[in-house]
Every structure is written in structure tokens, then in C-alpha cells.
Amino acid sequence: MGVSEMGYGSVASGSFTVSLTLKVEDARALWAAAADRALAAPGMTLADVLDTIGPREDPSIAECIAMLTAPAALPGCALDAYEVIEADAGLAPVQIIQLPTQPVLRAAHA
Amino acid sequence: MFPRIREITDAFGGRLQVSVEEHPSGALVVLERPDITGRPRIMLDGYGVDVLSGYIMSARLAVPHGLPDEHIDGVFATRFRLGLDPCAQLALAQSGGPALDIPAPFWDRLYAELCLVAAHARELGRRAEARVH
Numbered sequence: 001m002g003v004s005e006m007g008y009g010s011v012a013s014g015s016f017t018v019s020l021t022l023k024v025e026d027a028r029a030l031w032a033a034a035a036d037r038a039l040a041a042p043g044m045t046l047a048d049v050l051d052t053i054g055p056r057e058d059p060s061i062a063e064c065i066a067m068l069t070a071p072a073a074l075p076g077c078a079l080d081a082y083e084v085i086e087a088d089a090g091l092a093p094v095q096i097i098q099l100p101t102q103p104v105l106r107a108a109h110a
Numbered sequence: 111m112f113p114r115i116r117e118i119t120d121a122f123g124g125r126l127q128v129s130v131e132e133h134p135s136g137a138l139v140v141l142e143r144p145d146i147t148g149r150p151r152i153m154l155d156g157y158g159v160d161v162l163s164g165y166i167m168s169a170r171l172a173v174p175h176g177l178p179d180e181h182i183d184g185v186f187a188t189r190f191r192l193g194l195d196p197c198a199q200l201a202l203a204q205s206g207g208p209a210l211d212i213p214a215p216f217w218d219r220l221y222a223e224l225c226l227v228a229a230h231a232r233e234l235g236r237r238a239e240a241r242v243h
Contacts, residue, residue, distance in 0.1 A: 055240050096127070099119070101216060
């Protein structure tokens with residue numbers, strides 16, 4: 001798409017949704033960046049950070065992403081909602097694996 | 111990865127589901143009989159899984175003779191009992207619910223399954239501990 005094809009709305013106000021989709025490839029790097037961001041906040045301690053984004057060995061991925069992607073205030077805009085959603089989280093059907101007992105094997109050993 | 115669910119079946123339509131999932135204290139292991147009216151279920155932690163594994167093997171060695179009951183306390187307090195009449199089966203009982211029966215044909219499969227479940231439970235316990243400290 002070229003720049004000339006991008007439309008500029010003529011409305012002065014309205015609701016918009018800005019979406020960002022990403023794939024986590026290095027959870028530890030993500031955690032380190034989120035921890036740095038969190039520790040930069042005034043009064044934040046390492047314990048507070050761990051409570052928020054989890055330990056480096058078991059990071060809370062959604063909280064790390066939220067820490068790094070939560071938008072700053074946009075001039076002239078009121079932020080209605082912000083959330084981080086894991087793709088298909090909780091939607092995948094739980095698979096039940098069948099394990100039949102083996103009476104034939106028992107008979108062979110008898 | 112979790113919940114991890116396995117269903118042990120026998121040739122007569124008997125079904126025993128074993129699931130392990132994360133729990134604030136580490137792991138929650140649920141045994142359930144979906145083939146029985148009321149779907150009796152028992153919830154155990156890692157301690158209960160270890161005791162059940164041992165009790166299955168003890169029962170296997172004891173039959174056709176009896177075996178004393180085993181009890182565990184804590185959040186998932188449970189009584190383990192070996193019944194011999196009319197057939198050998200374990201009865202797991204927790205307060206406020208019906209007992210869950212585990213007939214002998216399920217024992218070997220369940221024992222093997224509990225070895226895997228116990229490993230998962232230990233790891234989930236370690237992760238829960240890491241989150242706390």
C-alpha cells in the first residue's frame with residue numbers, strides 16, 4: 001500500500017481500535033526489558049517488579065508485554081481500554097488421551 | 111501443557127480420568143470416574159499422589175489379603191481403603207463427597223500414570239515456590 005492510498009478520515013472525533021500482534025521469541029529478553037522499564041519507575045523495588053511480571057525463570061508474559069507496550073497518553077485522545085490477550089488462550093480444547101488397560105499382557109505373564 | 115488429562119479405560123467401559131493442573135500451592139491432581147453416576151472425584155496434591163502410588167503397589171502385593179487403611183491430612187485430606195468383596199478395588203474418600211472406587215484392572219495403568227503425574231506435580235511445585243521467593 002502506498003502512502004497515497006492511505007485515507008485520512010474527515011471525522012473530528014470517533015472511536016478507533018489500534019491492534020498490535022506479536023510473537024514472543026525470547027521470553028528472558030522480554031522479561032529483562034520489562035524489568036528495566038519497571039525499575040525505572042519512582043519507588044519501585046525488585047520485589048515489586050517480581051510481583052508484577054514474575055521471576056526471570058517463569059515470567060508472566062502478558063504482564064511483561066503490557067509493561068512495554070502500554071501506550072502513553074495521546075494528545076487529544078481519551079484511552080478507553082487496553083488489554084493484552086494471548087492468542088487462543090483458554091480456547092483450545094483440552095485433549096484427553098485414552099489409555100486402555102492391557103488384559104492380554106497380564107494373561108501372557110500369568 | 112496443563113491441564114494434562116489422561117483417561118484409563120477397561121474392556122467393560124470403565125473409565126478413570128487423571129488430570130494434573132497448576133494450583134497456587136503447586137499442582138492439583140484430580141481423579142474422576144465419568145462412567146459412574148454423579149461422577150465421583152477426588153482431588154490430591156503431590157503428597158496424596160505419592161501415597162496413592164504406594165498404596166496401589168501395596169494393595170497389589172496384599173491381594174487376596176487385606177491392607178490397613180491409609181490416611182493423609184491437609185487441604186486434600188483423604189482415606190485410602192482396600193476392599194476385597196465382591197472384587198478387589200480401592201476406595202478413596204474425602205469429606206463431603208462420595209468415595210471414588212478404583213477396581214484392580216485399573217491399578218497397573220494408574221500406577222504408571224501416577225509416576226508421570228508425580229513428576230509434573232513436583233515441577234509445578236518448584237515453579238510455585240520460585241514465584242513466591
